[in-house]
Amino acid sequence: MLQLSYDEIVGKIKEEKGLSEDQIKEKVKEKLTKLSDLISKEGAAHIVANELGVKLLDPLNKREIKIERLVSGMRSVIVAGKVLKLYRVFEFNKNGRSGKVASFLIGDETGRVRVVMWDTNLISKMENGDIKEDVVVRVKNGYVKNNNGFNEVNVGNQGEIEVNPEGITIGTVKEAGSAPNFERKLLxxxxxxxxxxxxxxxxxIFEPRFYDNCTQCGxxxxxxxxxAICKQHGxxxxxxxxxxxxxxxxxTANLRCVAFRDQAEKILGMNTGVVKTAxxxxIKNDLLGxxxxxxGRANKNEMFxxxxxxxxxxxxxxxKQIADELAKVIKIDV
Ligand SMILES: [Zn+2]
Known part of the structure; x- marks a missing residue:
């Protein structure tokens, strides 16, 4: 959720960077042109502000994000989940710095993620039993790092962990391994x-092509x-x-994608029979933007x-959510 209107964002940039309104609007226009007018004016202004280092949002006021949407490199994330498992508390002594690190696993309807605590005050909540299996926690001001292909939400002394926060319910936690563990990536x-x-x-978008398929396996x-002969079903x-x-x-880049069958139908918003006659x-005008x-999976097409x-x-x-997420990621890349 973007909390500021376009004019408010422009106003903030003007105030912090001393640019004229025309200069700012020109930058927003450039951004819109670069993204082929496919994001909102507010979204573009948001990105411009972040590129200029103008902080628009109070970090503690940021929108909560579902586990599936976490991207390595995000900062100031708020994520909530049910505690599924506690891990051991480790003491470390590294480069003359000693301390404790502890972690636990949380899950929501979209996925599971490990939360790693680097602060003794936070860790004490696990040691004293406040953070335990089946309680709901909300982690604030975490940062996302990738560890061996898995995202982890790290929280240090700037972070906060609320136990059983008001107004938060977590539905059925997504089964582990029920789907491939896709890491969110920038293109x-x-x-x-x-x-x-x-x-x-x-x-x-290119005109869809059609092929004969097996009604049992697709x-x-x-x-x-x-x-009709199917390799699997005869x-x-x-x-x-x-x-x-x-x-x-x-x-950040563009990517050629291919979708088949039900996924193609999902993008097109209609079933194959309708696509053929439409x-x-x-269809194209509806879908652009x-x-x-x-x-999915990125594959190298050797021929091309x-x-x-x-x-x-x-x-x-x-x-709006995309603009918000993009802004978060772009900010840390600058
Ligand atoms: Zn088949």
Whole structure:
């Protein structure tokens, strides 16, 4: 959630950086042009402010984020979850500095993440039994780091952990390992072979193609003497599925993505039968500028020497949320 209006953001930049309103508006315009007008004016102003180092939000007032959406490098995050497991408290002595570190695992409806505490006051909450299994905690002012492919929320002496905070309920915690553990990444950081979740705006979309598939498993079938043959199911009932190519842009880079079957339908917002009869220009105009959270795998296409993203799951997201997340990440990269 962006808490400031466009004029308020411009006002803040003006006040802190001494730029004229025209200069600021020019920068916002540049940003909008760069992102092909696909983010809101407020979102662009927000990014400009962050690039200039103008702090718009009170760090303690920032929006809470779901575990799945955590990205390595984020700061001042607020995340809540149910405590699933406590780990041992370790004492360390490193470079003449000694202290304690302790951690526990939390989960929400979207995922699980380890919370690592570097502050004795916070750790004492675990030692005295306030932080225990099945309580809900809200971690404030944490920073996200990647450790061996997993995100961890670190909290130091600037951080805060509330136990059973008011007004927070956590639904059924997502099963561990029920889905591949996708790490959220910026497009510029995506490498071939990465399984990742990326958020971006559709900036280009190509007319879908169609193929015959098996109605049991959805995989492609071959036609032999008019019969549909599935590798797994043998002779099968033939269906039809779409394959969709599009470009996603998150402001740091753009990426060619491919989505098949139900994921293609999810992006298109209609089933394959309807797609076939619909006017593609209309579909395209509806989709350009829409924003999605896409989980999948980046593969190198050797023939074209480019990275392509194979979509395995799609979620539509709130554009303002993206601007907010992007602003957070961009800020720490500057
Ligand atoms: Zn099959």
């Amino acid at each position: 510029k950081d995506l490498n071939s072979g990465d399984a990742a979740g990326v958020i971006g705006t559709i900036t280009q 995989k492609k079938v071959t036609l032999e003497n008019g019969k 002779e099968t009932e033939k269906g039809e599925a779409a394959v969709l190519n599009f470009f996603l842009d998150d402001g 006017n593609f220009e209309t 829409k924003q999605f959270l896409i989980f 020497n480019r990275i392509e993203f194979m979509t395995s799951r799609v979620e539509e997201v709130d554009p």
